[in-house]
Amino acid sequence: MPELAGLAAMVEAVLAVAGDPVTVDALVAVAGEGVERARVEEALEFVRSRHEQAGSGIRLEHVAGGWRLATRSEYEGALREYLGYRARARLSQAALETLAVIAYRQPVTLPEINFLRGVNSVAVVRTLVERRLVVVSGRKQVVGTPLLYRTSKEFLVHFGLPDLSALPTPEEVEQIAGESAVEP
Numbered sequence: 715m716p717e718l719a720g721l722a723a724m725v726e727a728v729l730a731v732a733g734d735p736v737t738v739d740a741l742v743a744v745a746g747e748g749v750e751r752a753r754v755e756e757a758l759e760f761v762r763s764r765h766e767q768a769g770s771g772i773r774l775e776h777v778a779g780g781w782r783l784a785t786r787s788e789y790e791g792a793l794r795e796y797l798g799y800r801a802r803a804r805l806s807q808a809a810l811e812t813l814a815v816i817a818y819r820q821p822v823t824l825p826e827i828n829f830l831r832g833v834n835s836v837a838v839v840r841t842l843v844e845r846r847l848v849v850v851s852g853r854k855q856v857v858g859t860p861l862l863y864r865t866s867k868e869f870l871v872h873f874g875l876p877d878l879s880a881l882p883t884p885e886e887v888e889q890i891a892g893e894s895a896v897e898p
Contacts (some may be wrong), residue, residue: 721745722757722764726783727892729761735871765828778870779877812838817869817881821851821862839863847872 741754764776827835843849846868853859
């Protein structure tokens, strides 16, 4: 059985080259025979704490059911400058509203989204699908068999969520919205 530091180094190397979040099961599979899930989880914690203690520009985050290494948000400006990126295209208010409806009501049809928002959302849903934040997950078995939409793994990654249970409850959203509406 490899030492914890060696296992942590292997885990960190895999995460450094992975394009998507890596599940614990995938890390167990590449760790070799005899390495148990608990040991890989211990190695992940070792990597996380090492980056936290060192004041590193990198952090370990749990998103979309897996783990990934990510840069700290406070260095975003410097990274954009270095890489020559323009500001990331932000989501419009309509896109955020539509995404919220889909996230909380999924799977949901376009007519249901239109009803809940009170406006035609075809273009917004198309944009969300193109940006891979929303995917088609089948058809609803009603007259006309409309498409069903749900959030994607990319949605979880984009918003830094480990899974959908990490979304705030509707009550928490109302409380946050109420607090931001109060004038200071």
